[in-house]
Amino acid sequence: xxxxxxxxxxxxxxxxxxxxxxxxxxxxxxxxxxxxxxxxxxxxxxxxxxxxxxxxxxxxxxxxxxxxxxxxxxxxxxxxxxxxxxxxxxxxxxxxxxxxxxxxxxxxxxxxxxxxxxxxxxxxxxxxxxxxxxxxxxxxxxxxxxxxxxxxxxxxxxxxxxxxxxxxxxxxxxxxxxxxxxxxxxxxxxxxxxxxxxxxxxxxxxxxxxxxxxxxxxxxxxxxxxxxxxxxxxxxxxxxxxxxxxxxxxxxxxxxxxxxxxxxxxxxxxxxxxxxxxxxxxxxxxxxxxxxxxxxxxxxxxxxxxxxxxxxxxxxxxxxxxxxxxxxxxxxxxxxxxxxxxxxxxxxxxxxxxxxxxxxxxxxxxxxxxxxxxxxxxxxxxxxxxxxxxxxxxxxxxxxxxxxxxxxxxxxxxxxxxxxxxxxxxxxxxxxxxxxxxxxxxxxxx
Amino acid sequence: xxxxxxxxxxxxxxxxxxxxxxxxxxxxxxxxxxxxxxxxxxxxxxxxxxxxxxxxxxxxxxxxxxxxxxxxxxxxxxxxxxxxxxxxxxxxxxxxxxxxxxxxxxxxxxxxxxxxxxxxxxxxxxxxxxxxxxxxxxxxxxxxxxxxxxxxxxxxxxxxxxxxxxxxxxxxxxxxxxxxxxxxxxxxxxxxxxxxxxxxxxxxxxxxxxxxxxxxxxxxxxxxxxxxxxxxxxxxxxxxxxxxxxxxxxxxxxxxxxxxxxxxxxxxxxxxxxxxxxxxxxxxxxxxxxxxxxxxxxxxxxxxxxxxxxxxxxxxxxxxxxxxxxxxxxxxxxxxxxxxxxxxxxxxxxxxxxxxxxxxxxxxxx
Numbered sequence: 001x002x003x004x005x006x007x008x009x010x011x012x013x014x015x016x017x018x019x020x021x022x023x024x025x026x027x028x029x030x031x032x033x034x035x036x037x038x039x040x041x042x043x044x045x046x047x048x049x050x051x052x053x054x055x056x057x058x059x060x061x062x063x064x065x066x067x068x069x070x071x072x073x074x075x076x077x078x079x080x081x082x083x084x085x086x087x088x089x090x091x092x093x094x095x096x097x098x099x100x101x102x103x104x105x106x107x108x109x110x111x112x113x114x115x116x117x118x119x120x121x122x123x124x125x126x127x128x129x130x131x132x133x134x135x136x137x138x139x140x141x142x143x144x145x146x147x148x149x150x151x152x153x154x155x156x157x158x159x160x161x162x163x164x165x166x167x168x169x170x171x172x173x174x175x176x177x178x179x180x181x182x183x184x185x186x187x188x189x190x191x192x193x194x195x196x197x198x199x200x201x202x203x204x205x206x207x208x209x210x211x212x213x214x215x216x217x218x219x220x221x222x223x224x225x226x227x228x229x230x231x232x233x234x235x236x237x238x239x240x241x242x243x244x245x246x247x248x249x250x251x252x253x254x255x256x257x258x259x260x261x262x263x264x265x266x267x268x269x270x271x272x273x274x275x276x277x278x279x280x281x282x283x284x285x286x287x288x289x290x291x292x293x294x295x296x297x298x299x300x301x302x303x304x305x306x307x308x309x310x311x312x313x314x315x316x317x318x319x320x321x322x323x324x325x326x327x328x329x330x331x332x333x334x335x336x337x338x339x340x341x342x343x344x345x346x347x348x349x350x351x352x353x354x355x356x357x358x359x360x361x362x363x364x365x366x367x368x369x370x371x372x373x374x375x376x377x378x379x380x381x382x383x384x385x386x387x388x389x390x391x392x393x394x395x396x397x398x399x400x401x402x403x404x405x406x407x408x409x410x411x412x413x414x415x416x417x418x419x420x421x422x423x424x425x426x427x428x429x430x431x432x433x434x435x436x437x438x439x440x441x442x443x444x445x446x
Numbered sequence: 447x448x449x450x451x452x453x454x455x456x457x458x459x460x461x462x463x464x465x466x467x468x469x470x471x472x473x474x475x476x477x478x479x480x481x482x483x484x485x486x487x488x489x490x491x492x493x494x495x496x497x498x499x500x501x502x503x504x505x506x507x508x509x510x511x512x513x514x515x516x517x518x519x520x521x522x523x524x525x526x527x528x529x530x531x532x533x534x535x536x537x538x539x540x541x542x543x544x545x546x547x548x549x550x551x552x553x554x555x556x557x558x559x560x561x562x563x564x565x566x567x568x569x570x571x572x573x574x575x576x577x578x579x580x581x582x583x584x585x586x587x588x589x590x591x592x593x594x595x596x597x598x599x600x601x602x603x604x605x606x607x608x609x610x611x612x613x614x615x616x617x618x619x620x621x622x623x624x625x626x627x628x629x630x631x632x633x634x635x636x637x638x639x640x641x642x643x644x645x646x647x648x649x650x651x652x653x654x655x656x657x658x659x660x661x662x663x664x665x666x667x668x669x670x671x672x673x674x675x676x677x678x679x680x681x682x683x684x685x686x687x688x689x690x691x692x693x694x695x696x697x698x699x700x701x702x703x704x705x706x707x708x709x710x711x712x713x714x715x716x717x718x719x720x721x722x723x724x725x726x727x728x729x730x731x732x733x734x735x736x737x738x739x740x741x742x743x744x745x746x747x748x749x750x751x752x753x754x755x756x757x758x759x760x761x762x763x764x765x766x767x768x769x770x771x772x773x774x775x776x777x778x779x780x781x782x783x784x785x786x787x788x789x790x791x792x793x794x795x796x797x798x799x800x801x802x803x804x805x806x807x808x809x810x811x812x
Contacts, residue, residue, distance in 0.1 A: 073729065075627040215782075242782035246733050248723050251511035252765040253781045259504045272629040272725055279724045283650065284507065301628035305725045 051159025193225025516761015541735020
């Protein structure tokens with residue numbers, strides 16, 4: 001009997017690990033930009049600020065933290081965003097010289113935490129950061145799952161700003177769930193979903209589609225945005241399937257999808273699920289069925305995994321259209337070369353959003369920090385938040401950045417659709433221009 | 447007297463209630479309910495209107511996909527069951543032994559794909575990939591036993607179990623450190639792309655290779671365990687290691703051989719898995735590892751044929767189950783419930799046969 005109990009415990013353990021795996025990965029990546037120059041001056045009344053002030057003594061660094069996915073399957077996303085922040089710090093002296101610049105006469109120190117691309121990871125990382133009262137603001141998270149109801153709340157409760165370069169789940173900036181200290185320079189997936197639906201219905205002229213998404217808020221939200229817009233255009237959704245981000249065997253799911261005979265299968269997931277969908281789906285779906293992924297799919301490891309495009313099966317992925325980034329000259333001639341020099345080819349496009357997020361943050365700090373004349377800075381947390389939310393018309397590398405009261409700073413977003421393997425990431429085959437590109441504002445899709 | 451009679455009557459009633467096999471009755475009712483749900487679901491699915499019903503081809507695809515996937519799981523499950531049979535411990539790091547084999551083969555397949563050797567000599571290259579993966583997995587399994595498990599041979603049972611989980615994390619992260627976090631494409635010879643028609647049924651070539659390889663591997667293993675002297679010593683140690691050592695069997699050697707065989711099988715499974723899914727990554731061992739452990743328990747842990755049967759059953763359950771049972775009830779995205787479905791079956795099997803399908807029907811005394 002002892003043995004039986006042992007197995008019951010083990011079976012439970014096994015079941016729990018599967019549940020944990022299912023809940024594990026999710027996230028989102030998108031783009032946005034904000035810029036702001038609101039200035040306040042004079043003395044700071046820290047006692048009046050519910051969240052107090054950060055005091056930085058002369059000679060001490062201004063402490064920032066990043067909470068990004070730097071381990072696991074989505075490490076490509078967070079590492080890349082960290083590089084964007086490092087470049088922004090480098091550019092504080094208006095030159096990409098691989099030496100950090102200074103902000104208001106202080107060094108900027110960046111502490112990197114891992115969001116684990118999961119709610120658990122977001123909780124652990126945010127708790128660690130929130131324990132340090134000297135942290136002025138946080139850039140993160142990489143994955144929507146790490147922010148939604150987790151990092152945004154933990155940091156917001158301390159009055160710490162959280163600006164995400166790549167969260168795209170619509171929920172984060174919804175009336176119901178938005179946390180007052182949360183912003184993002186990444187786009188809202190309502191826009192991405194609408195543009196992809198447009199591409200399928202009007203460009204590919206396909207009127208039936210199935211969706212397959214993993215359990216992450218990112219994938220789930222994006223698939224839903226696509227379905228809503230596609231049906232509004234007059235298309236038919238033949239099947240909606242869910243998988244786990246830890247799944248490798250997608251055969252049965254695709255067999256199920258194939259039975260409904262869709263013209264397009266939309267799978268806005270992360271790798272390896274995206275790459276596995278393309279290879280396994282192509283074995284099972286009817287010839288000519290197009291698969292489409294999202295910015296979570298569009299990265300180098302997909303190219304590594306799949307290699308040459310599968311014959312008779314096209315694959316597209318949507319992503320912020322780097323070729324359309326405003327201030328294109330700066331992006332192409334200065335930013336991108338500096339990135340490549342210091343870190344090699346970008347593994348995603350969100351480093352640009354991290355760069356913008358850092359810059360609007362620096363502007364807001366400059367606008368709100370009060371110098372006592374001898375180099376000691378005082379930054380009111382609430383004033384810093386207000387300055388960030390007041391960002392308007394900032395010309396970032398990803399576009400014009402204007403923050404809404406709900407924290408969406410990328411309000412005017414250009415999404416490109418890229419045909420596999422002409423992707424604008426390391427390993428992509430030239431030309432890497434999008435086959436379809438469209439600009440929408442939040443007002444267009446809400 | 448009257449009072450005494452009442453008490454006696456009440457006593458007799460209580461006795462009757464106590465005598466009823468309540469536990470058994472509840473289990474039987476529960477299983478009847480579950481069976482009814484399954485049968486009604488299947489009936490509803492099969493009698494859907496023609497335009498919503500799955501075609502014969504779709505069912506055939508479900509079955510073959512499930513068989514191929516289950517066969518690979520079964521191969522990994524053999525590693526769990528062999529080690530359990532000998533040591534009474536669950537080697538949770540076995541999934542990582544499998545993952546290392548896949549990486550070993552990946553480096554060769556990648557190089558050969560670039561050089562064209564994979565396409566020009568498909569049979570030779572596949573055979574060599576199998577050998578490489580088997581050797582790598584075997585090496586990792588032997589090191590694991592020597593470094594992580596042997597020093598704990600006489601420790602309480604939970605100690606090696608926790609060590610195994612630790613070893614699993616250690617190996618997975620070592621692979622991440624060495625090979626990176628990205629998943630990589632695994633080269634497949636061009637000749638294996640497409641389908642073959644066997645007895646009028648169109649089957650994916652890779653699935654044919656998978657099934658044939660697994661059948662050969664399991665047959666060789668069964669012969670090895672039942673016919674050779676080493677196989678007999680393995681069975682002797684499994685039956686009673688103390689008596690076996692008194693009879694002159696070198697228990698440590700047998701244990702190393704058991705781990706080595708488990709590793710060899712994991713290596714084979716790794717290549718089959720990699721050509722099926724065409725990718726490898728450092729996390730690839732986790733899911734199949736859990737699935738294989740489940741399969742081993744389902745089939746009866748410690749039993750070789752049980753592990754193989756458990757694997758195939760698990761593969762079929764995951765592939766056919768959700769479509770067959772849940773579609774009829776109109777449940778959307780039914781495949782997200784495949785694990786719930788699998789564990790439901792596992793729980794049912796353990797209720798009625800605590801030792802698993804082919805294990806001893808009596809719970810083992812420890």
